[in-house]
Amino acid sequence: MDRAPGLSVRLKLTLSYAGFLMVAGVLPLAAVVVFYQHGLPDDAIWTTGDFLVNRSAIVRSFAPVGVAVLAFLLVFGLVGGWFLAGRMLTPLTRITDATRMAASGSLSHRIRLPGRRDELRELADAFDAMLARIETHVAERERFAANASHELRTPLAIAQTLLDVARADPNRDTGELVGRLHAVNTRAIDLTEALLLLSRADQRSFTRHRVDLSLIAEEAAETLLSLAERRGLTIETSGDPALAVGSPALLLQMTTNLVHNAIVHNLPEQGTVWVTTSVRPTTVLLTVENTGEKLAPHVVSTLVEPFRRGTTRVRADHAGVGLGLAIVRSITRAHDGTLTLTPRPAGGLRVTVGLPAAPPHTPQG
Missing domain, CATH: 1.10.287 (Helix Hairpins)
Structure with missing residues (x-):
């Protein structure tokens, strides 16, 4: 955005400091003058050595001193205000430099403002956190585009x-x-x-409706039942009605992907897939578990990355295109939910999706 040039923030703060200091100096001086002008009788006379001084003479002699004091306060306010404003705006200068570097494409730079927490340091820390998220997001996008x-x-x-x-x-x-x-x-x-x-x-380009995850789970299990039977597996569904708000099509795709993965990455025969739903005070849970080979935690943490496949996934039929769990993660995020992957001690994987529970007044979709 093009803007017309104006006064710098440092100059504005300097003028504000100097103006406040001038007002603070003028008020007591004005109070003294008013006191001598109106607070004493007109015929009041003081003896100072060999001289007799009345009220008017004191006021006239006080005026040059007051002007000198105000002039000193003005100069002191301008110089001191300029210095203080510079000290106060130093963090903003570092934040501005970091912003320019980020705008030029350098996302690895961080402000790392030292000192105890205050408003400016909270701003710098929030900016550093934002840069870290953007850098991670850009790296993921670049890796995704390459894959x-x-x-x-x-x-x-x-x-x-x-x-x-x-x-x-x-x-x-x-x-x-x-x-x-x-x-x-x-x-x-x-x-x-x-x-x-x-x-x-x-x-997040979808319309939100009231969705029962238990019905979605039953539909996904029924759709993939023939695939499970061909592989000698059983699918068990259970749970209470779990009402969420979201896209029925996307939530069905999410559940279908989870069940499909649980079928494909299972035991060669006599395996089982469990699909359950449950309700918490503020969330509803969809859990898909399967039997299978034991998985290391560091392998499980990478399964949601796009095109990430283990050895079993490469060789298996119906292995998909490597986007199953990546799509699940994106749909979960789009619905403000959480995705948790946990290896089962006996082998296989437990995947839990937590979504915000539908409020009672949400209209039926």
């Missing part, structure tokens, strides 16, 4: 290779080629749709 580009390029490169092979060998069976191209194209479409869903969740 997305790589993931999108992979099916396209495979398709190009298949087409080159078919062109070099016209007598090759086209049925196998079409089947492989169909699989590659399907993966590319799934990845693109997942990226669009992730973007929609991040932007």
